Amino acid sequence: MKFEREFFYDEVRDGFYIPGIMKRAWGAGLTILSEIDRICNQYDIPYYAAAGTLLGAVRNGQCIPWDDDIDIMMLRKDYDKFKEVLKDELAKELSFNTLETQEHHYSFFTTISTQSVDVHSGLLRKYQEYPFMASVDIFVIDELSEKPEEEQRRRRVLMGFLAILNRLKKNPEKDDTFQEELKKLENLISAHFDRDLPLERQLYKEIEKELIKYNGKAGKRLTCIPWYILHEDYSYPKRVFEKRKRVPFYTGSLPIPEGYDVILRAEFGEYHRKVRADGAHNYPYFKKFKGMLQQHFKDRWMPEYSFSEEDLIRPEIQNFRDLAMLTVEAFHSALTELMDAIENREFPRCLSKLATMQEEAITFGNAIEQKKGEGTKSVSLIEEYCEALFELYQRISEQGARGDFSKGSALLVKALKKERKNILTCLENLQAAVQKDFKKQVVFLPHSAKHFASLRPLVDALLEEEEIECKIIPIPYYDKCGDGRLKEIHYEGEDFPKEYEIVDYNCYDFSVELPDCIVINSPYDEFNPVWTVDSAFYSKELKKYSNKLIYIPWFVTDEIDPKNEEDGKAFTNMEYYVTVPGLFHSDFTIVQSEGMKKAYLAKIEEFAGKDVTKKMEKKIAGAGSCLLGEKKGQGIKEVAEWVKAFALKNKEKKNKEKNKMKRE
Incomplete structure (x- = not known):
């Protein structure tokens, strides 16, 4: 199955953040599905999209954003035929997991899966990395x-099986209560289980008998029995499967029953209304495999980000503008010292001081x-300043050449003042000129032309500010293999809006420029498993070159309440954009609302503890996202003013006012 590379990148759909690794899970599942589809077409075996996959196919031809797997269904007679042909047809790297084929497959449901966690390059390529x-x-x-009493009995039996299986799972010791x-x-089903043999397998074999118990007896309604046991409304007439059709699904198509509406209403009710149900629970399903990979491959496997207190420490940076402004302030201080020497008639000292001041100015x-x-x-x-210093030097030197500084010293002091x-x-004019010649520099580092939208309104607002120089520097990014190695490099500088001046990242030297502020919207460093920016632009590197590193997420999601069960999956996925290096390395993070700030802090506390959360609380602002616009979030102009006043502030203004008071 072929996918465009953009398919695998993180995205927000229906207000829900979908991480790239979930896209790869979908891609791998759809690749398995293409193998199932091939076999079913070859042997004329009907199958249908089921559950969330059916819902996604009907709604918009995609997986539901908060679904994490691929589901299909088959009528029992078709499934039996499918089982038979799989023996010779299924790709060797795939496993058919059912009670008959897998000794330790204990489940109501059948799966076809890749046989193990594997980073063999060939299989990684085939199964979408x-x-x-x-x-x-x-x-x-x-x-x-057709008889309600028979279904009531079957429900009692299967619920009894569930109770026993739950007891086994929680407490393998078979105590007297369990017996x-x-x-x-055993009395209910008129059967006997051998206590000396694995009990789970015996139980599931009896369950299988219960599932097919009334097949072929002219029943008018169908269901997936395990679902029906838990949800009695989940059944539908046989006619819904009389015909089927294929509907678009990503780059291919999926077969669905023509009576899909009846099936979806039975399972989801008003299925056109988008509802994230069931909380997080075992979502995403692949999280249980992460530990296996880390244990098996150890240092050869991709590490996950773990917080360190050092991530909150940052060096103090002084750029040329800072040094220039400090130099002008030093000129003011030198002038004050010179006037003290003049007041005290220390003219030889004045000459020495003037010579030094002129050298420093040059x-x-x-x-x-x-x-x-x-x-x-x-x-x-500066040239005017040097000339003025030279004139003072000449005047004092001429007085000294007459042989005595004491003669006419009062007149000299008056003239010097x-x-x-x-x-x-x-010097006041010089200070203003330095501020104008060396504007505060804000550097934006988007990697994607599409994601520039999250920064564009702020860029537009700051471009109107005379004292700020904005630089837009698109940075390169790489796709990653499933084992973490880098693949293709991408650079989208040519795709950015033509009305903006774009700076080539090769022509900008951060170590020389030392910008006043750097704004990022890619905070992952090396820890996004699907893609990464060039390592020179990791947040841990960028903070070496600026006193202000700001993270503005490239997306907006629906609001997330960590205490709301329906938001469980959305809160789980916050780990892909909250518990990442850029958030902790940044001096400030601007999120979409005060409510989302609370969600961020809740995720940080879960990840790094309360002490770190208290420190991070001051570094996150729910000022609003540029993507929300003027109506829903903080006004863009206000965000720009906030960035100017809060993120770019330094001691210049205070020092200027303080020194002015001294001089007066």
Whole structure:
């Protein structure tokens, strides 16, 4: 079965986040289904999409976002024929799991699965790079008795079997109470179980007899008996299977009964209404295989992210702009020291100080020219500043050349104080010019042109700010093999909207530029099993080059309440975008709402504990997502102002006001 590569990437559909690894699970299941379809077509054996797979096929030709497996159903007579032909037809890497074929298959349902967790490259390629055991569930449809009392008895019997099986699972020790319950069941079905042989197998063989007990007795209604036992409304007339048709499903098609509406209403009620039911429970099914892979392959298997306190520590970064502003402030402080020397008539010290100030100014000007080239306003003002310093130096030197600084010193001090105002004005102008020549730099690092939508409104808002320079730098990303190795590299810089200036990531040196703020929407580093950005752009690397790293998720989901059973699966999947390095390395994360902030914190507490959650609470803002727009979330302008004021703040303004008060 062929899939476009985009099929396997994380997405949000119907407000639900679907991780890429779930897409691979679907892909592997559909690959198994294509093998089933081949065999059934070859031998003219009818089968039908079932359960959530049927619902997804009817709704929109896709898997339901919160479903994690592939289900089909067969009438019992077709299933019996299918069993026979499988012996010679089934691909060798697949296993037919039923009571007759697998000694330890204890289940009401049949599955066809890959035989084991495997990272053999050939099988990984065939089964869509999915490294875990993949399967398709087969539900067998049997007849119901026309007599209600017979079905009531069958329900009592099967519920008795369930009770015994649950007891065995919870407490393998067969105590006196267990023996009494087992004896009651034996009396009910007129059978005897050998206590010296594996009991589960004997129980399931008797269950199989109960499932087919009323087949061929002219019953008018059908059902999957195990479902019917738990949900009495789940049955339908035989006519729903009289005809079948194929409906589009991803790149292929699926057979469904023409009476699908009756089946879906029996199972789901008003099935057009989208409801996430049943909570998390064993979702996703493949989580039980993760430990097996880690144990089997050890260091050769992909690691999972584990939090470290070091992830919250970040180095302090000073970029050229910071140093330039500090240098201008140092010029102000030097001028204050110079005036102190003038007030105290320490003219030799004044000359020394002026010489030093001029050397520092020349060095500063050379650095700006090297960074920005010639002709900047800052450099011209530094030249004016140097000229003013030189004039002061000349005036003091001339007084000294007359032989005595004491003569006319009062007049000299008065003249020098007058010159101070000119120098101070020059420094104020220099500070403003440096701010203009070296704007605060915000770098956006999207990997996908499609996901640029999550950043675009914020980029537009910041582009209107004169004091901010925005740089959009699309970064490369790689697909990953099922064993974690990198595959193809992708770069989408050419696909971004043409009205934006796009910077080539090869031409931007983070170690030189040291931007004031970096904004990411790919927080996974190496821990997304399906794809990854280039390692140079992992969040743990980026925070070495900026004082502010901000994470804005590329998506918006429905609101998630961790205490709501219906949100159980959505809360489970938060691990794919919350318990990831980018969230902990970032100085701030902007999520879609205050409610989602609470959900994030609940997931963090589950993952890293209460102490870490308290620290992270200050680093997450429910300010709203740009994707929500002006009506549903925080206004885009407000988010932009928040980023400006909160994420880009530094000590410049405070220092400027403090020094101004000193000078006055």
